[in-house]
Amino acid sequence: MSLTTTVVGSFVRTLRCVSCKKEFDVKKLIYTCEKCGEKLDVVYDYDAIGRTLRKTDLEDRRGTACLKYHELLPIFDNKKVPTLGEGGTPLIQCRRLGEGLGLRELYGKDETRNPTGVFKDRATIMASNKALEFDRKVVAIASTGNAAASMAAHAAKAGLRCIVFVPVTTPMGKLSQSISYGAKVIQVKGNYDQAYDLANEACKAFDWYNCNPATNPFRTEGKKTTAYELCEQFNWQPPDWVIVPIGNGCNLAGVWKGFKEFYQLGFISKKPRMVGIQPTGSSPLVTAYKKNSTSFEPVTPKTLAGALAVGKPRNYIKAMNSLRESNGIAESVTDDEILEAESMLASKEGIFAEPGGAAPVAGMIKLIGTGVIDRHDKICCVITGNGLKDPEAALRKGLRPTLIEPTLEALRPIASNIS
Ligand SMILES: *Cc1c(COP(=O)(O)O)cnc(C)c1O
Numbered sequence: 563m564s565l566t567t568t569v570v571g572s573f574v575r576t577l578r579c580v581s582c583k584k585e586f587d588v589k590k591l592i593y594t595c596e597k598c599g600e601k602l603d604v605v606y607d608y609d610a611i612g613r614t615l616r617k618t619d620l621e622d623r624r625g626t627a628c629l630k631y632h633e634l635l636p637i638f639d640n641k642k643v644p645t646l647g648e649g650g651t652p653l654i655q656c657r658r659l660g661e662g663l664g665l666r667e668l669y670g671k672d673e674t675r676n677p678t679g680v681f682k683d684r685a686t687i688m689a690s691n692k693a694l695e696f697d698r699k700v701v702a703i704a705s706t707g708n709a710a711a712s713m714a715a716h717a718a719k720a721g722l723r724c725i726v727f728v729p730v731t732t733p734m735g736k737l738s739q740s741i742s743y744g745a746k747v748i749q750v751k752g753n754y755d756q757a758y759d760l761a762n763e764a765c766k767a768f769d770w771y772n773c774n775p776a777t778n779p780f781r782t783e784g785k786k787t788t789a790y791e792l793c794e795q796f797n798w799q800p801p802d803w804v805i806v807p808i809g810n811g812c813n814l815a816g817v818w819k820g821f822k823e824f825y826q827l828g829f830i831s832k833k834p835r836m837v838g839i840q841p842t843g844s845s846p847l848v849t850a851y852k853k854n855s856t857s858f859e860p861v862t863p864k865t866l867a868g869a870l871a872v873g874k875p876r877n878y879i880k881a882m883n884s885l886r887e888s889n890g891i892a893e894s895v896t897d898d899e900i901l902e903a904e905s906m907l908a909s910k911e912g913i914f915a916e917p918g919g920a921a922p923v924a925g926m927i928k929l930i931g932t933g934v935i936d937r938h939d940k941i942c943c944v945i946t947g948n949g950l951k952d953p954e955a956a957l958r959k960g961l962r963p964t965l966i967e968p969t970l971e972a973l974r975p976i977a978s979n980i981s
Contacts, residue, residue, distance in 0.1 A: 572638045573611045577602040577779055580879045588636070591696050593777050601877060602779040604636050608826055617829050620794060628684050628787035634823060635787075636688065636780050638695055644720045646677035648687045649787050653795040653942070658910040659923075663930060667940040669801065670923075671792060672913055678715045678739060679948030680708040680869075680919075681788060681813060685781035689773040690716035692780050698771035699723060704761035706754045706809070706868050707736025708947055713773055714743035725770060727757040733868060735951040753863065755873045775810045776876035785816025786823065788944060793824050800830055801940040805837040805922035808847055808892070809872040811881025813946065814838045818884035834942075836890035837935075838881065839925030841865035841897060841917075847875045851885055851892035866897045866955055869918030869947055891934060895924040901959050903927060907945065908956070914949035922946075 577586040581600035586592050594601055615633050623630040628649030629637075637643060652672050660668030673681035686709070693701045702725040703713045710726035717724035724745040728737065729752060740747050750757040758774060765772035772778055793800055800821060806814050814836060821833045840848045844863035849855075858878055863871035875881060885892055895903075900917045903924035908914045915923075922943040929935040949956055966972040 572636065573606045573633055574604055574636045574638070575607050576605045578605050579603075580883070589638070593772055593779065601776055601879065603880070604779055604783050606634065606823075608823070612827050615827070617798065620790075628784065628791070629687070631787050631790050634790070636783050637691060643687070643691045644694075644716075645687055646683065646715060646719055648676055648683040648784070649791060651675045651791070653792065654911065654913065656907075656911045659906055662906075662910065663927065664937050665930070665941065666938050667801070668926075669940075669942040670907070670911065670913060671788060671942055671944045673788070673944060673946050674913065674915055674919060674948035678708075678712045679951055680712055681785065681944065681946045682709050682712045683716070684784035684787050685709075685775070685812065685816070686712040686716045686773070686784070688780040688784040689713065689771075689778050690720045690722060692778075693722055693771045693773070694720055696771065700725065700768075700770040701773050702761050702765050702770040703727070703773040703775075704754065704758040706871055707732040707740075708869055708951065709775060710745065710747070711736050711739035711743065711951075714740045714745035717745065718743045725764070727761040727764070729754050729757050731868065731871075733952040733954065735953060739951075753873065754871055755860070758874075758876065774876075775812045776880075782812045782816040782819070782877065782880070785813050786820030788813075789817045789820025790824060792942060793821070793830050798830055800832060800834045801942040802834060803837055803926075803935055803939055803941045804834045804944065805839060805926050805941065806944045807867075807870055807918050807921040807946055808838040808840045808875065808881060809870045809918070811838070811847060811875045811877035811884075813944070815877050815880035815884050817944070818888055822887070833888060836884055836888040837922070837925060837929065838885060838890065838892045839921045840892070840894050841867045841870050841900060841921065842894040843897065844871050844873060845894040846873065847878065847881060848892040848894045850878075851882065866958065867900055867917035867921055868952060868955075869916060870921060891929065893925050893929060895921060895928055899924040899928065901955070904949065904956060905959055908949065913945055914956075915945045916947040916949050916952040917955050919945045919947035919949070
């Protein structure tokens with residue numbers, strides 16, 4: 563597989579504010595709406611895409627990871643995009659886990675296999691490519707750890723200088739990735755939400771290219787490719803439910819947009835219902851959704867699922883629209899439920915996820931229990947991040963190795979207890 567993909571043309575028409583609907587030139591370097599300050603959505607010419615792109619074209623483009631969907635991505639010129647091979651992750655039928663829960667069809671989209679171990683690589687490739695298109699030399703992002711590591715890797719590949727802002731609580735696995743990829747790592751004495759605001763301010767003050775999730779309108783576009791892949795992997799019959807974790811809500815919004823687009827293009831005839839999961843200690847979006855509120859109350863996050871420790875979901879409007887449009891559900895799960903799901907996923911399916919990545923499984927178990935999701939439904943959990951990024955979290959369940967003298971005698975009583 564070639565790690566550089568040449569792309570041609572672009573079907574992007576405009577950037578449109580998710581709130582006041584004002585439109586902006588997509589070639590202009592702009593982040594949020596100049597009128598009302600809200601986030602921007604990338605709008606395409608679907609009629610033109612429909613005239614050019616066939617399902618069979620996609621089936622023919624095997625092996626080029628997520629950039630194979632370039633007609634539906636905001637990539638403007640024929641310049642080579644420096645890619646690490648984002649996406650193209652396997653869909654895994656979770657038979658043992660599913661059978662244990664009495665489920666008929668349970669699947670996991672294993673995003674832990676992305677280049678830096680997280681689905682965010684799909685978004686980062688959009689941001690790093692845009693930085694090159696806009697001829698920017700320095701990129702910056704705030705992150706609970708994963709977006710930073712991903713940005714740092716892609717900046718390395720693209721020859722960009724990368725500044726990342728992370729909270730002090732960032733786990734060592736994620737931190738060491740960013741440092742190794744050569745980013746300037748700024749540790750902020752505060753939480754993610756404070757790091758996020760500082761990164762926004764820094765980008766303005768020092769003229770760095772702003773890759774903050776939600777603020778950068780292009781990142782979310784990359785996440786659509788998860789949905790495209792699922793459509794193909796399910797042989798154009800998407801599941802009844804697609805379950806994702808929510809931090810800022812970019813993933814939820816991106817995946818839903820992808821399904822909508824393939825539906826509009828006539829590639830699928832049915833859209834899944836989306837489920838968004840947050841930890842109870844950081845669930846502003848779930849609370850707002852259950853109250854049917856149009857705005858959320860920021861919280862101070864308290865959860866061991868670091869990737870979901872977001873007190874102000876920055877893609878709130880897009881995420882809420884995704885839940886409403888898909889007749890979806892938002893649910894919260896406790897840290898204990900998350901750890902239990904992480905352990906089940908690893909020990910029954912061989913997929914080692916970080917807590918945030920296992921949260922959809924915890925949510926699925928809860929919604930099966932309450933009867934919201936039927937055991938006969940086709941269910942897909944998006945396993946967003948790799949367990950190696952936060953190995954200490956996995957050990958919080960208390961499991962430890964058994965330490966012995968290097969003799970058979972010492973082993974014998976243990977062996978007799980192994981069934
Ligand atoms: C960032 C992240 C999330 C949350 O995604 P959002 O797009 O911020 O909602 C979930 N899981 C993992 C592993 C992440 O790194």
